Amino acid sequence: MYNGLSFEQAPPISAVMRFFLTVPIFGIMLTLLVGFHPDEILIASHPLSLASIHVMFLGVITMAMFGALFQMQSVLGGCSIPNAAGNAFLIHLFLSIGTLSLGSAFLFVSPPLFVVAAVFLGSSILYTAKLILPLLFRGSSHDTLRGMKIALICLAIVVLLGIVMASEYANETFGSLHEAIRTIHYSFGLIGWIAVLIIAVAFQVVEMFYVTAPYSSWCKRYGLLIIAVSLGLKAFWTLLSLPFVWMFDxxxxxxxxxxxxxxxxxxxxRKRRVSDVSIWFWFFGIGLLFVSLSAYTIYSLSGIELFQPMALVAFALFALSIILGMIGKIVPFLIWFHLNAAGYMDTPIMSNIITHTRAKLLFVLFVSTALFTLVGSLYHPFLSIGAIMxxxxxxxxxxxxxTALALYAHTVRFGVRFDCDTEIR
Amino acid sequence: MILEFMRDDHRACDDFYAKAENALSAKEVDNAKEFFETFYRVTNHHFDMEERELFIAFEQRTGMTGGPTQMMRYEHQQLRSLLESMKSALNENRHNDFFGIGESMMIMLQQHNMKEEQMLYPMMDRALEDSAEGMIQKLREMAK
Incomplete structure (x- = not known):
């Protein structure tokens, strides 16, 4: 129960980093899809659009969130994931194969690949939920943990519905509930999995790392619960085709x-006024969430189709902004932490692992990507520039x-270590 | 009860660090040194409150001597070492080093605080329920 309190029980660096290292690889694949097919990518239910959406939400966002979960579980959850290295290897492998299969299944309209995708994604995601959820239900509970539980349960629902839809695509026959299942699938994915997890983590991270006033306890206690109940009721209303489903949205x-x-x-x-790229990502990400909600509201009220993809693009960019800010902090911290804990005397400080210049450049490129992609969702020629950015x-x-991992490997190989007997080898 | 008292103390420590960091980034070196000195003192005092009173009472009540409290002591050692490095960097006017080490220290300190606030202090509140008020009084007196 108390394993998470030990630094020695922190997950091995490979468990977390394999997820983070894969994020940009899927990201580059996504930008290639967008760059080469800017006109088709925003057409709802177009195979290229569906391929891109799933590469974005599985290969980039879920991949990064799984990496973060492996790291956060021991800190926030109170106990580390058993056999973290082995489990991370399997989950990452299956998630990567599943994402590639699903993207390819949509791209090449290949029924067998939908089966492969359903098997690998189902195994990876349901196994992750099965692995982490019991740990979250054990021991003490707090608001962030409750949010993590809701997020993982929603993710499990998303993948179960995804398997149902994949079987429909594989058989090329669609049941009468296909549209309802699709709506529930993306509502639980976008709000239940991604938004809830980010909000739950924000409740901890914003207050503690930027030294801010705490969120209200009512917000923390009931906000995510109301979202979860609304999602459940929306699913029920959608399945029964009841009126006024918009009230849950x-x-x-x-x-x-x-x-x-x-x-x-x-x-x-905030009391910490020092300029920090991670805070810029938070500000920009929160702004993107506002753009997403505004675009969705305009679409819902006016029915102008253009604003629907814009809402989705802005939502994906919101999640990506928070993820990039997090990766920019967590990667150098993990390198420093593991080297320092192993006693390497020449452990580099965080700002020498990913320099401020490169961190700022990443933010500038992200802002350019976001702006060109958002404008591109209304006027397609800009999408190609967004893809290049x-x-x-x-x-x-x-x-x-x-380079962070190379520095870690170099220090492990050639660094001078300070051991318990104060001997230097 | 213990949770609220110790959590407030965590936040009070963080405030001094934020002030030191803000002052140094505004090139107000003397103010930065003063705020950091206070942060250094109150953080070490917080660790002392835990190690000399709170952890011992919890261990005596529950019999758990090799569990979470031992891990927290280990983390205190690591944090103390980082605080020393930051103090040297500030006194030697190595401001970039101060900020660089501070980044790691802040993440490590906040992870440590999260573990205490989410697991250890609630466990202590349950274990020491009848004597929690007396314990808080004792901790208050330590500050005098």
Whole structure:
């Protein structure tokens, strides 16, 4: 129960880094898809659009969140994931194969690949939920842990519905509930998995790392619960084709606006005023969430189709912004932490692992990618420029992670170690 | 009860660090040194409160001597070492080193605080329920 309290029980560096290292690789694949097919990518239900969406949400966002979960579980959950290295290897391998298969299945309209994707993604994600959820239900509980539980349960629902839809694609026959299942699938994925996990983590991270006023305890206790209940009711309403289903979207939207306002207020009034790229990613990400909600509201009220893809693109960029800010901190920290804990005397400080210049350049490239992609969702020629910017951004992310790992490997191989007997070898 | 008291103390320590960091980035070196000195003192005092009173009472009540409290002591040692490095960097005017080490220290300190606030202090509140008020009084007196 108390394993997570030990630094020695922290997951091995490979368990976390394999996920982070794969993020930019899928990111580059995504930008290639967008760059070469800017006109088809935003057409709803087009194979290229579906391939891109799944590469983005599985290969980039879920991949990064799984890496973060492996790291956070021991800190926030109170006990580390058993056999973290072996489990991370399998989950990562299956998630990568599953994402590639699903992307290819949509691209090449290949029924057998949908089966392969369902097997690998189902195994990877359901196994992750089965591995982590019991740990979260054990021992003490707090608001962030409750959010993590909701997020993982929603993810399990997303993948189960995904398997149902994959079997429909594999058989090339679609049941009468296909549209309803699709709506529930993406609602639980976007809100239940991604938004809930980010909000739950924000409740801890924003207050503690930027030294801000705490979020209200009502917000922390009931906000995510109301989102979860709204999602459940929305699913029920959708399956039975009941009227006024929009009221659940409105309720969730209002809670997300509340999150935007309270987080912005806290970040603006934070006590740590030192300029830090991670805070820029938070500000920009929160702004993107606002753009996403605004675009979705305009689409819902006016029915102008253009705003629907814009809402989805802005939401994906919101999640990516928070993820990039997190990776920029967690990667150098993990390198420093593992070398320092192993007693290497020449352990580099964090700012020498990923320099401030490269961290700022990544932010500039991300902002350019986001702006061109958002404008491109309304006026397609800009999408290609967004894709070029995105390729450069993911290439720099890959370089940052790769050089950090190279520095780690170099220090482990040639570094001078200080052991318990104060002998230097 | 213990949770609230110790969590407030964590936040008070963080405030001094934020002030030191803000002052140094505004090139107010003397203010930065003063705030960091206070942060250094109150953080070490916080560790002392835990190690000399709280952990011992918890261990005596539960019999858990090799569990979470032992791990927290280990983390205190690591954090103390980082605080010393930061103090040297500040006194020797190696400001980039101060910020660089501070980045790691802050992440490590906040992870440590999260573990205490989410697991250890609630466990202590349960274990020491009848004597928690007396314990807090004792901790308050340590500050005098």
């Amino acid at each position: 409105a309720l969730i939207g209002a809670l997300l606006i509340g999150f935007i306002a309270t987080t912005m207020k806290r970040l603006l009034n 995105g390729s450069a951004m993911f290439a720099l992310l890959l370089y940052n992670i790769f």
